[in-house]
Amino acid sequence: MELKDTRSGFGAGLTELGRTNKEVVALCADLTGSLKMNDFQDENPERFFQIGIAEANMIGIAAGMTIGGKIPFTGTFANFSTARVYDQIRQGVAYSNKNVKICASHAGLTLGEDGATHQTLEDIGMMKMLPHMVVINPCDYNQTKAATIAIADYVGPVYLRFGRPKVPNFTPADQKFEIGKALHLKKGDDVTILATGHLVWESLEAEKTLNKEGISADVINIHTIKPLDNDAIIESVKRTKCVVTAEEHMLNGGLGDSIAQLLSRKLPTPIEMVGMNDMFGESGPPMKLMEKYGIDRNAIVDSAKKVIARK
Amino acid sequence: MLNIAELKDTVVQVRRDILRMVHANSSGHPGGSLGCAEYFTALYFNIMNHNTNFSMNAKNEDVFLLSNGHISPVFYSVLARSGYFNIEELSTFRKINSRLQGHPTTHEGLEGIRMASGSLGQGLSNAIGVALTKKLNNDNSLVYSLHGDGELQEGQVWEALMYAAGNNVDNIISTIDYNQKQIDGSLDDVLPIGDLKAKLESFGWLVLEEKEGNNIEAIINTLQAAKKLSGSGKPIVIIMHTEMGNGVDFMMGTHKWHGSAPNDEQLSDALSQNPVTLGDY
CATH class of the missing domain: 3.40.50.920 (Rossmann fold)
Incomplete structure (x- = not known):
């Protein structure tokens, strides 16, 4: 069984979106390599926004960028994608019903050696409590890639959660991702x-x-x-x-x-x-x-x- | 476009709207709303290129975002008076089933509102986002935003200030309502923000100072000067000195009317100082 990290599935999906959907923009808070956003950045420098270590500002900018039709994908670790910016998401994304895709890597215990400060185990709960928010947690590389591509076509706030370690990549590469369809x-x-x-x-x-x-x-x-x-x-x-x-x-x-x-x-x-x-x-x-x-x-x-x- | 006399009449009517809206509910924020009546009137009736046939995406028109959402009464009044929705709807402010929530929201579909605000410190980031999209869309329109001075105590504002200057977001004109008061007292008593002009300049913004933020001609001139400075590579901010509670003698010179509504007697006194101009809702 091939082992691949789900965050690379996100990166591959984002790269494909960069080629196929000109409204997609990507924002990152100083974790471009960790989130595998480099290819998107290289291919679309004008649509990639390096925000720096300022996640609250990143979520706020992403919400604003939807006004005018852009589809912002924000990328950082799950902890900094949720707990750190909960109020910004609540008011500017969920309540304002903005078309922002909050993409969160290194979720859960399998982040491993960095320890509990970074091992977010509360994010699904926080995000599912927000009205309007769709919450997706794909299982492997192929599914994370397909989910990343699928959420660009859905209009509304989405939380996409994935991880750091290499895990079995077992779902079919051509399997269509349908939001909400088990x-x-x-x-x-x-x-x-x-x-x-x-x-x-x-x-x-x-x-x-x-x-x-x-x-x-x-x-x-x-x-x-x-x-x-x-x-x-x-x-x-x-x-x-x-x-x-x-x-x-x-x-x-x-x-x-x-x-x-x-x-x-x-x-x-x-x-x-x-x-x-x-x-x-x-x-x-x-x-x-x-x-x-x-x-x-x-x-x-x-x-x-x-x-x-x-x- | 309205002449100066008409703009001044509009300001007086906006003050009446604010006072009557908060009085009708015994809740709301009259102080900051009154202090910004001239700014909002200047923006919506003179400065901005905007379309009252509302479209969320605002292509090829200027955008305004209110960061200090608690001064919603002045925002609602000016939106209604400029034609976004019927002025009669102002009577629903803060009531159940209303589109005019205590703090502005997109959630109820009120024309003219593009972002919820109320939890402070977030509007500058939102405005930068709108400005970045305008650049990507080759849309030369401008983005305006208004912020409280107490709001600058929120750290996110400084993240946003740093970002905009570092990334040459020069199609944004932010204004700080510098009335030097917040709920618990004066800014200096609660948490001093120090030399604001020097701070903003050191963050890389072009800083204009408007000492007469309650003089409509002065604020128009300053906003026009700001427009001329746009596109120069730097974001622009106006420090706008205002008087909280402006236009109502007993509401001025104190922070007490930040979030308190007048009673019947106080309303009558306040309205007598601001006689009807355009007609009440």
């Missing part, structure tokens, strides 16, 4: 696994382990956390009658929280959640951290067995 990856009847971002691959690995033990899992890639694909989730849960959610994010406010809210209203069902349980991370190799904090394939397998027992 992707059914494995068909099973005993448990529904709803995963987002890097945890989609872990869920597929967990499915293999469960399968060997005679448990068949339905695996769905929830790349769009808002709007949620309610129909796909309900259809699966009606069959399996139990759910595991998996995400590289706080349990408070994340995907599991959205799923619990949906199911408690429409179809009360036992749920187990894999994610960060109200803690900060620490420095370390990405995959070791995921193991230590219980956000990996083993945790998904354990949670599946646990939730099946609760049916």
Whole structure:
């Protein structure tokens, strides 16, 4: 399996947009290389804006640039794309309903060695709470590239979250990205696994382990956390009658929280959640951290067995 | 275009609108609104090339953004009086189901508003964004913005000041409402901003100072001078000295009317100092 970072998928998508959509502009707060925005910058110097280490100003400028028809893509780490600029996004982008694409790299624990100051695990929650905001967390390079290209055609604020490490690139390169349309990856009847971002691959690995033990899992890639694909989730849960959610994010406010809210209203069902349980991370190799904090394939397998027992 | 007498009549009517709007709700910000009545009237009735048949994208027309959104009464009054929407709608200010929210917003589709504001310190960044897009679109129109002086205590303003000068954003004319007062008292009491002109110049802006910000002829002359300086490679800022509560004797010389509305008696006194000119809404 080819390993590629999702941030490079963003960079490749942005480069393609630079060639195909003249209204797209890119803004970066001194992390051009980390966000893989160099090719866009080289090919479109007049449409690339180096803002410096001033993220609040970047979001404000991006919001203003929509007046006159530009489609701004802002790029910085997830922490500086959300928590640092929440009020600027709330007033200038979400409430003002501006066509800004907030593109956030190095999200979650897998940022690794830089440690907890940079390991944003609250961003999905913050962003999904904002009216008008679409929240997308693709799972691999190909999907991140496709999502980057797709959001340029959607009119309205979008938060696009991706990561730093190289991870399996397993989705088809030609797969079209549809905002809000979950992707059914494995068909099973005993448990529904709803995963987002890097945890989609872990869920597929967990499915293999469960399968060997005679448990068949339905695996769905929830790349769009808002709007949620309610129909796909309900259809699966009606069959399996139990759910595991998996995400590289706080349990408070994340995907599991959205799923619990949906199911408690429409179809009360036992749920187990894999994610960060109200803690900060620490420095370390990405995959070791995921193991230590219980956000990996083993945790998904354990949670599946646990939730099946609760049916 | 209105002559000076007509502009002055408009200013008086705008003051009446402001006073009546905040009185009707017992809430709103009359002080700063009154202090900027001449600036807004100059901008919308003399200086800006703008189209009251509103289009969000503002192609080939000047754009104004209000950063200190709490002075919405003066903004709404001037937008209505210049034809963006019916003046009768001013009576809905701050009421439920109104497009005239306490702080301006695009959310309710009010013509003339292009960005929500109220949380301070953000408007200069927004204005720079509009200015950059105008350059990309080869649109030679200008971008105007207004900021409170207390608002300069927000750090984002200085990020934006640094960016605009460093990137030659020379199609922007920002104005600072320098009334030296904020909610808790005088600027110097709350947090001194020091030598503002020197600070702005050291950040690389062309700085004009208008000592008579409540004199409509003076402010027109200064805005025209600013227009002439546009396109020279540097952003332009006007330090506009104003009197908070201008035009109402008991509201002047104090910060107390920053965010307080007059009662019935005070309204009647204030209106008697500003007799009807164009007609009340």
